[in-house]
Amino acid sequence: MAGLELLSDQGFRLDGRRPHELRKIECRMGVFAQADGSAYIEQGNTKVLAAVYGPHEMRGSKSRGLHHKVLINCQYSMATFSTGERKRRPRGDRKSQEMTLHLKQTFEAAIMTQLYPRSQIDIFVEVLQADGGNYSTCVNAATLALVDAGIPLKDYVCACTTGFVNDTPMVDISFVEESLGGPQLTVAVLPKSEQIVLLEMASRLHVDYLNKVLKTAVKGCKDVYVILDEVVRNHVAQIASSVGSE
Amino acid sequence: MVKEVITAKCEQDFIIESVKADKRIDGRELNESRVMHITFGKTRGCVLCTLGNTRVLSQVSCEMSMPKAAHPTEGSIHINVELSPMASPVFEAGRSSDLGIELTRVLEKCIRDSHCVDLEALCIVAGEKVWSLRVDVHVMNHDGNLAECAAISAVSSLHHFRRPEVTVAGADVTVHSVEEHDPIPLSLHHIPVCVTFALFNSGQQVIADPTEAEELASEGRVVVGVNAHQEICMMHISGCTPLQKEQVQRFVELAVNRAKYVTESIKTNLQHDEQNRSSKNLVGFAKDLQTDKILAVQIRPQRVFVPPPQVSTEETVSTDKEVEMTDEISPPEKEVKVLLYGPKTAGIGEGGASQWETVDLSIEDNITTSVEKNIDLSYDDESEEEVVTLGAEDLQIESRESDKNDKAKQRLSRGWYAKDAFFGGW
């Protein structure tokens, strides 16, 4: 394992966290004036911006509109300066295209799509700094932006990436932990009902451990939910107080 | 190109209702897969996998290249998935659709990211030369469950592939040809297999190996990549059905069972092919066509009569001979009837010389007359039709008289039938 010990004998990870501890999450809502909803989130060193436009009339070709539900248009991009090695282009490569598809799928399950037929909701996420768990951070950011835009959701969507080292699942893994090639499981859940809307796994994991890892991942998502919920409540309270004072 | 496959609501409802009653339209059990066949091509690393009607062909190739700076001792593997327009009318050549990206990523995760191929064994000279593998996956017929079929095909082709032997002496790298040195197989750690399930009844019911109709009617699909050691290599959910943790467990259990069976059959098929090759039996796709199937036909090597060699090289003589020969070979020229039955329907008489070009000819002659007639009778539909039939008869009479040279000239030109072959027919 390249001489790096991901989990010390004392049970600490490289950055001093315990296996079940998330990184520090900081977020702000309503960071753009232009967008209908926006959010900025930092999960450790992973930093993501999200903007939501809509629901609005179909842009581009009208024929793409769906007559029974809203069309969700997503775009996942990574700033060229977000990674250690400068990226050649922010989007269009296969991985970002895949991420875009996943985002779309995740939010189709969470947004009350039947409320806005023949219209469109755009979700743009941009990774400003990538330090592991990019996809889950993007989902969390997009959730906040959707809440900010006032789009009806079934529930928050919280996502968490979990690794597995020395028989111990570790939540919210960082880039170093990711790149050492252990199994990683990304889940997005609706925390109240614990329903899984997205499940992605890479690398190898024995079947017997799956339950353990999955459980930890869902637990991690619920921890994220507590933080996001607090942020939303604070934000709404702030807006309410500023409206009330006028 | 067709934009999307449209299925009727009633058809979808029928599938959904039958799944609720634990039945499937093709009579399978809910967790029963279709019949799988793996056939190997003549060249190494060429595999055709069929799963019911779904058909995927894959071919592995390799070339020498520079390694990446970050991994100087590792070769690389590139997986290229082609949703060939052959497979479905919705697929377009050279365009990657959402389905294409999804499938590519599923295979990449299943094969590359699960470290199935020992990349370090592909190193020739550290930091300078490595083998880079390329797996071309061609989807030839799409009838659902592409992921499973493609994964089986790609993995078996990696197993079947042999790369050329190389020797390194100092800075010199010599690649041995097949004759000089037996090519060597790739070193693979495990056989990952993808298994697809379709979800019905808000995720409460799952069916294994869905057909395309079932995929379209389902709420979502789960693809699980597992190997025989019960290790999960990949997991992917598409569609928007929320799932419970317990359900995920169930898929994985089902997938593990299926994977055991699939890996076994991949291995037996590979062994069988190996035996055939060592005992110099016929191998390849051509052999598989020589069956008793009603739609398959074959003829054994056929002797062909070769026209007598030309004695003289002189041009005049040889041309004469050729004319003779053509006369000998070609059947006597017959007059062919071109029958116009009605709008957009035409019949051509049995065999014999084509007269289409003469149609073209005489139309030019006839244009003036028939146009005149048309103008005269343009207000009267019935008489117009009469004019047309008359015209067609005229053509035939004229055609018999038409000049042979003109015929030949016209035959050579592309699109040698009349643009208005059915002039005034509707």
Place this chain on the structure above:
Amino acid sequence: MLSDNKENETQSIRTLSAELSNLSRPDGSAIVAQGDTVVQSAVYGPVEVRPNKELPDKAYFDIVYKPLTGLPGCPEKLRERVIRNTLEATLLVNLHPRKSINLILQEMQNDGGLLACCINSACMALMDAGLAMKCLVAALNAVITTEGDVLLDPSLKQEEEAKACFTFAFESINHEVITSNTQGSYSETEFKKCLEICRSASMKVFDFYRECVQRRFSKEIDR
């Protein structure tokens, strides 16, 4: 027949085998093997046409040729072109204005005579799709070895070693040449000799077509 003529050398074509309608999705499909050269082809048509390809007086005939490895390059595009020119001359494209007929060819195994096999496979797929054609097309391949001998339907190895390589396509009515595709240098007599050999071999291919179609419709015929 003239086979009793002792002076004549004999040549043979390799085993021809084919299966029609072997794919479920396309309107017509055929897999054809000439020796160890195998080509799968499929036809969709007449179908909806992309607006920029629409022709008011005839169907747009689209051909895609897929090589076994890598992406299609210049030689593949050329092959597409040759096949297209050969078959468009026989298809009654005027019957379907503002439509598109899509033909897709997939190389599966190459052991010489790939272009000929492609054309034969394509013709059978068009037949299977029930598209109206003026005549059928049979393509054959011959080479002239470095010794100057003519070799009909050679293997890939023989093809690579040869001095010149010919592919001819013949129509089924007068057995005249529709397409001639050559590589390498050769004399006029050599060309003519190859042409005649291929022409007489084309009869076998047409017989084969007939048998295929008979088998294909055997159920209907029996009824």
